Amino acid sequence: MERETSPRRHFIKSGMLAAASLAAGKTLSAQEQVDPEEAAVPQAGPIATPPAASNTKEGTVRDQYDGFSRFKPSRGNDPDSDYYLGKLVPGFRSTEEGPAPFVAPDLEKLPYVMKDGAKQFELVAQNVRREFLPGYEMDVWGYNGSMPGPTIEVTQGDRVRIIVHNELPEPTTVHWHGFELPVQQDGSMTLTQNPIMPGKSYVYEFDIHEAGTFFYHSHVAMQEAFGMVGWFIVHPKKVFDPPVDRDFGLIFQNFHIKANQTISNSWAMDWSWHTINGRSGPFTTPLVVKHGERVRIRLLDFSPMQHHPIHLHGHTFWLTGREGARTPKSAWIPRNTELVGVAQAAEFEFIANNPGDWMFHCHMVHHMMNHMVEQVGPRIREGANVDAYMTNLDQRPPVDMKHSEGFATPGYPQGMQGMQMSEKFMKAIWSRREVQGMRATWPKSVHGLMTLLRVLPDDLYQQVMETDDVPKGAIFEEIVQRFGTPGTYQKAPMMKMGH
Amino acid sequence: MDGNLFLKTLAQVATAICLLASSASGQELAPTAKQKIEQLLTEPNDIGLDTAAPGTRWDGLAIGQSNAAEVHTLNGMLELAARSNPTILQAQYQITGQLAKAQQAGLYPNPMIAYIAENIGVEGTAGEWQGAELEQRFVTAGKLQLSRDKYLQRAKVAEHLAVAQQFRVCNDVRIHYYQTLAAQQILDLQKELLKTAEDDLATTREMFNAGQANQVDLHRANSELRRQQLSVLQAENRIRREFLQLSSLVGMELAFLPLSGDLHAASDLIDYDTVAQRVLSQSPEILAAHSKLREDQITINRESVEWVPDVIVGGGVGRNFEANDTTGALSVRMELPIYDRNQGTYRQAQADYIRQQKEIRRTEMDLKMRLAMQYETYLSAAQHVLTYEEMILPQLKQAYATSLQSYKEDRLAWPHVLHSYRDYTLRRIEYTDQLLARRTSEVLINGFLLHGGLNPAPGAIPPGHLDATPNPR
Numbered sequence: 001m002e003r004e005t006s007p008r009r010h011f012i013k014s015g016m017l018a019a020a021s022l023a024a025g026k027t028l029s030a031q032e033q034v035d036p037e038e039a040a041v042p043q044a045g046p047i048a049t050p051p052a053a054s055n056t057k058e059g060t061v062r063d064q065y066d067g068f069s070r071f072k073p074s075r076g077n078d079p080d081s082d083y084y085l086g087k088l089v090p091g092f093r094s095t096e097e098g099p100a101p102f103v104a105p106d107l108e109k110l111p112y113v114m115k116d117g118a119k120q121f122e123l124v125a126q127n128v129r130r131e132f133l134p135g136y137e138m139d140v141w142g143y144n145g146s147m148p149g150p151t152i153e154v155t156q157g158d159r160v161r162i163i164v165h166n167e168l169p170e171p172t173t174v175h176w177h178g179f180e181l182p183v184q185q186d187g188s189m190t191l192t193q194n195p196i197m198p199g200k201s202y203v204y205e206f207d208i209h210e211a212g213t214f215f216y217h218s219h220v221a222m223q224e225a226f227g228m229v230g231w232f233i234v235h236p237k238k239v240f241d242p243p244v245d246r247d248f249g250l251i252f253q254n255f256h257i258k259a260n261q262t263i264s265n266s267w268a269m270d271w272s273w274h275t276i277n278g279r280s281g282p283f284t285t286p287l288v289v290k291h292g293e294r295v296r297i298r299l300l301d302f303s304p305m306q307h308h309p310i311h312l313h314g315h316t317f318w319l320t321g322r323e324g325a326r327t328p329k330s331a332w333i334p335r336n337t338e339l340v341g342v343a344q345a346a347e348f349e350f351i352a353n354n355p356g357d358w359m360f361h362c363h364m365v366h367h368m369m370n371h372m373v374e375q376v377g378p379r380i381r382e383g384a385n386v387d388a389y390m391t392n393l394d395q396r397p398p399v400d401m402k403h404s405e406g407f408a409t410p411g412y413p414q415g416m417q418g419m420q421m422s423e424k425f426m427k428a429i430w431s432r433r434e435v436q437g438m439r440a441t442w443p444k445s446v447h448g449l450m451t452l453l454r455v456l457p458d459d460l461y462q463q464v465m466e467t468d469d470v471p472k473g474a475i476f477e478e479i480v481q482r483f484g485t486p487g488t489y490q491k492a493p494m495m496k497m498g499h
Numbered sequence: 500m501d502g503n504l505f506l507k508t509l510a511q512v513a514t515a516i517c518l519l520a521s522s523a524s525g526q527e528l529a530p531t532a533k534q535k536i537e538q539l540l541t542e543p544n545d546i547g548l549d550t551a552a553p554g555t556r557w558d559g560l561a562i563g564q565s566n567a568a569e570v571h572t573l574n575g576m577l578e579l580a581a582r583s584n585p586t587i588l589q590a591q592y593q594i595t596g597q598l599a600k601a602q603q604a605g606l607y608p609n610p611m612i613a614y615i616a617e618n619i620g621v622e623g624t625a626g627e628w629q630g631a632e633l634e635q636r637f638v639t640a641g642k643l644q645l646s647r648d649k650y651l652q653r654a655k656v657a658e659h660l661a662v663a664q665q666f667r668v669c670n671d672v673r674i675h676y677y678q679t680l681a682a683q684q685i686l687d688l689q690k691e692l693l694k695t696a697e698d699d700l701a702t703t704r705e706m707f708n709a710g711q712a713n714q715v716d717l718h719r720a721n722s723e724l725r726r727q728q729l730s731v732l733q734a735e736n737r738i739r740r741e742f743l744q745l746s747s748l749v750g751m752e753l754a755f756l757p758l759s760g761d762l763h764a765a766s767d768l769i770d771y772d773t774v775a776q777r778v779l780s781q782s783p784e785i786l787a788a789h790s791k792l793r794e795d796q797i798t799i800n801r802e803s804v805e806w807v808p809d810v811i812v813g814g815g816v817g818r819n820f821e822a823n824d825t826t827g828a829l830s831v832r833m834e835l836p837i838y839d840r841n842q843g844t845y846r847q848a849q850a851d852y853i854r855q856q857k858e859i860r861r862t863e864m865d866l867k868m869r870l871a872m873q874y875e876t877y878l879s880a881a882q883h884v885l886t887y888e889e890m891i892l893p894q895l896k897q898a899y900a901t902s903l904q905s906y907k908e909d910r911l912a913w914p915h916v917l918h919s920y921r922d923y924t925l926r927r928i929e930y931t932d933q934l935l936a937r938r939t940s941e942v943l944i945n946g947f948l949l950h951g952g953l954n955p956a957p958g959a960i961p962p963g964h965l966d967a968t969p970n971p972r
Contacts, residue, residue, distance in 0.1 A: 259910035260901055370909075376705035377906065377913025386907040389916075393896055393903075396691060396920060399698040407708055414709070416909070 063292075065089050070292040073354045075316075085316050085334050086351035091245035091294030099235040100296070102153055104249035105285035105434075105451075106277045107231070110150035118159040118205060121152055123174065125196075125218065125228065126167040129262075132273055132280045133370065134428030138255070139262045140227035141168065141218075147278050148251045148302070149216070149230030156211040156237045162204045164196060168223075171195030174204065175219040176232065177343070178323050181206040189219050211236035213298045213323050213345040215251075225266035225304040227253065227278075233298075240326060244349060245293035250276050252310075252340070252362065252449055254303040259371070271306060272371045274362070274448040280370055281450035282443035286434045287360070288454045289352045290461045295453075296320070297348045297360075301340040308362040308449060310346070311337040315358065315453075317350035337363055352455040355479050357438055362449035369416060369447040379417045380404070430472075436464045437475025441492040457482070556732065557739045559755040570759040573676050576749055577669055580952075583750030584668045589956035590661035597654035597959055604971040605647030610635040615817065615828075622821055630817015632828055637812060640804035646972045649801055652794035656959035659787035663949055664956045666783060671748050671952030673942045679741040680758050681935040686734040688931065689727070691924050695917055696720075696727035702913055748952050762934040766941065768881060771874055774944055778866050782947040785866070788859040791959065795852040801972065802848040805841035808833040869948045877940030883933035892930060895923040 067077030076084040128142040143149030175187035218228035256268030323345035378384035406412040611634040618627035703720035706712035905911035
């Protein structure tokens with residue numbers, strides 16, 4: 001359904017204001033977590049300012065671009081058109097405002113001070129406890145109390161000085177992945193520098209002429225497998241066109257951590273835990289955007305040895321760049337799934353024209369679950385449960401040798417049975433603002449390398465991000481009401497979900 | 500392909516399939532039309548213990564356990580054994596025998612009476628002297644009293660040996676009671692392992708159905724279940740053996756009932772030096788040996804006076820038909836110890852005395868050797884029990900609990916849980932064996948290392964001793 005011009009204008013204005021207030025709120029929030037002594041330190045990246053009512057190109061943003069609609073699923077009239085699949089459809093933000101704030105959910109930004117003409121960062125290599133899932137705190141290694149480490153965010157042309165302190169019990173170096181820097185600054189252990197010994201520091205300093213998606217990581221192999229990585233985002237001096245409203249960063253990682261263990265086996269050849277920015281689904285924080293916005297997602301695969309075919313539901317995105325450089329527009333590729341290899345970063349851009357809660361995940365089936373185990377034993381047997389075994393550890397219940405009916409079908413069971421989420425677990429899952437109003441059962445389907453893209457009309461976005469206590473399912477049901485077929489909608493059973 | 504050729508080919512294929520099916524039906528493992536392959540492979544031939552060894556199981560176990568209120572107790576068994584064990588009675592008769600000998604040896608010699616007719620027909624008379632004569636041996640040098648003392652001392656030896664025999668029987672009853680008790684516990688644990696083996700098969704079938712196990716795994720799980728069934732049967736057989744042996748020691752035919760008791764209860768750690776001193780000073784074997792030495796001393800005393808001649812006095816009244824007169828007769832006789840002064844037997848008695856001194860020493864050394872061996876068993880078992888109680892079993896139990904919790908949280912596969920429980924139960928069986936070893940050694944050490952409650956009760960005379968005189972003296 002085409003929108004009328006008048007309500008459309010109203011929508012855009014209110015939406016833009018909301019976006020501005022959100023951005024300001026997020027910035028404030030980020031600053032609140034900075035050490036008070038560093039509060040005066042300018043943060044990397046631009047701070048959002050109230051947007052102008054028009055963009056640089058045409059003085060306004062439009063709903064329709066050559067058959068492509070910003071507000072409903074559509075492809076456009078001509079694959080060769082600049083606007084096919086929203087290819088060059090601008091966001092609401094103008095290029096004059098600078099690049100959109102970079103947001104890596106669940107990760108902090110690394111503050112800096114200006115000193116001797118350089119942005120000076122301090123990075124501390126250390127062991128870290130990271131809560132992969134509520135109640136599952138894992139011992140990994142990272143930087144400044146975080147795994148992945150905090151995001152370094154600069155602008156093309158900056159000179160940076162990064163003082164690395166080694167609080168690990170073994171030597172380390174830091175490699176600035178992808179930068180064309182002087183060889184002494186490359187961080188290749190023993191090849192270009194002596195190791196940073198435990199308790200010692202080392203200063204890296206170089207000029208940055210690149211722009212794009214980079215990252216830093218330890219250049220000790222097992223330390224890499226143990227989580228020592230972080231974003232190094234370089235905003236271009238000249239904002240990429242078309243401008244985006246959202247700029248997200250997601251680091252995909254794998255770990256092998258046995259049951260009842262908190263320490264990853266970095267020597268392992270298989271992987272049982274999967275994290276996005278240090279959290280595993282459903283604890284990953286959804287990417288919440290407004291209907292019609294242009295969105296960029298930067299994605300880094302820093303798994304030790306697993307490639308990830310990344311799939312976004314409900315949208316077709318453009319692959320606009322790899323970590324080396326932004327791809328010329330003529331070489332952009334529209335995709336539903338993009339394979340991202342180990343140590344590769346990829347940039348996806350799309351217009352969020354399809355409201356709803358959408359899966360964004362690695363499509364490797366074994367990566368779409370947490371600590372996968374064979375589904376045999378009491379949990380698939382009728383009348384049996386583990387608690388009966390736990391009541392008396394010296395005697396076990398007898399086993400019923402009869403097959404359940406499921407055994408009439410070879411291959412049963414394929415679904416994961418008996419997934420248990422405690423009330424405390426569910427309370428933590430639901431405690432995030434970003435998940436308000438989703439269906440009550442959503443956590444059952446988001447595991448491992450999975451997160452969500454929520455595309456919300458302006459008013460619903462405001463409800464989710466600026467109000468509290470939105471009932472479970474309310475936002476989703478409203479989207480169904482507006483954009484779906486409410487007559488066929490079945491509510492999720494209201495499970496015991498804590499909250 | 501024209502139509503006729505197609506039909507012909509189809510018929511050939513159908514025939515081939517029929518032939519294949521008929522040949523396959525003769526094989527035990529081949530699926531028939533009514534048997535799905537997964538059913539055939541996942542269903543074991545039998546899964547119950549009742550079918551494992553039809554007709555070979557001891558049904559006494561089930562009967563006894565049906566009435567749970569009735570149980571055997573250790574004290575009850577000891578009381579029964581005291582009354583009924585034949586060797587205890589034998590030992591008592593050994594004492595009686597020695598007392599009887601003592602009585603016999605101290606009896607005074609009977610007088611002799613004789614009718615004497617001398618020189619019948621002399622001078623045409625009935626005889627020079629015909630009459631009755633009474634003769635009495637007068638024992639000298641206290642020989643009878645010494646002989647009596649000697650056999651009374653032997654009776655004391657027999658008393659010590661009877662005490663030893665009581666220890667043998669009671670120790671054995673205790674040991675076999677604990678062995679039966681341990682067998683009961685091990686049967687329970689083997690049944691736990693059986694349930695786990697059944698679960699392993701069920702799990703393997705589940706994994707087979709999910710493609711996570713194959714025929715090899717199923718065959719293994721089936722055979723493992725059967726092997727565990729045998730272990731249960733073996734545990735049942737062991738209870739029967741232990742209980743029958745216990746009944747034999749008690750000396751009565753007993754109906755099988757569960758045994759009450761606790762293998763865990765035990766005294767404080769036994770100190771070797773203390774127990775060695777106790778055994779060497781108080782063991783009935785040592786006491787018997789010392790008594791025997793005293794008896795050998797009496798024997799020397801007895802043999803030392805053997806040469807002292809007895810005096811035999813005789814006298815009577817008769818008729819001298821030649822003199823036609825009534826006359827009397829008197830005789831006094833005694834042996835002249837010119838050649839035989841009993842010097843050989845005396846030396847033999849002295850040799851016996853010295854031999855018995857060595858016998859005491861030998862007994863001490865033998866006890867030391869047996870104690871050393873038994874204490875080693877005891878100490879090892881006590882160390883095992885202590886470590887199993889303090890560390891191994893709690894750790895394995897915790898491992899099982901943690902694996903269960905991990906399974907509940909979907910972080911561990913069920914076969915790992917089964918492995919944990921199997922591990923825990925196998926160690927519990929080992930622990931039971933060590934408890935039994937500790938209790939057995941404890942009984943033997945506290946019971947002067949005596950066992951063999953159905954061996955004949957030994958007599959007061961050690962092997963090799965020469966009882967030189969057939970008549971007791």
